[in-house]
Amino acid sequence: MDRRVIEQKLESLRRCLARIEAKCPQDLAVLAADADVQDIVSLNLTRAVQLAVDIGAHLLAGMTVPPPDTMGQTFDRLAEAGVIGAELALRLKKAVGFRNIAVHNYEAIDWAIVHAICKHRLTDFTDYARAVQSALDRAGAK
Helix, strand or coil, rough: CCHHHHHHHHHHHHHHHHHHHHHCCCCCCHHHCCCHHHHHHHHHHHHHHHHHHHHHHHHHHHHCCCCCCCHHHHHHHHHHHHHHCCCHHHHHHHHHHHHHHHCCCCCCHHHHHHHHHHCCCHHHHHHHHHHHHHHHHHHHCC
């Protein structure tokens, strides 16, 4: 596990979250009507999910847990290792579902869901970042 790589990814995660907070309007109707804001918010939300998975993969590489088979399973493995709680793992797995829709266009994006994530679930990512930082501090990783 390379602490420097994880810390750089944590900083990128913080920047994505700050961008989402700065650009996501209070009113869902504004988000639903503005393609530029939709692009900014969805891109940064997608990046945040991907960064969370990448951070998890780096952490897991230095642990004795089975490697995840899916992006969502990364968070299950981190919960099994005691890095994050099971409830946070479940919420982050749901974020992977959003990412898959946004990236692969499995179905039309529901802007009400995106708005709700931006207004009520960004704390999942900050909680995750804190848990990762605590794990780094405990491990004294270099």
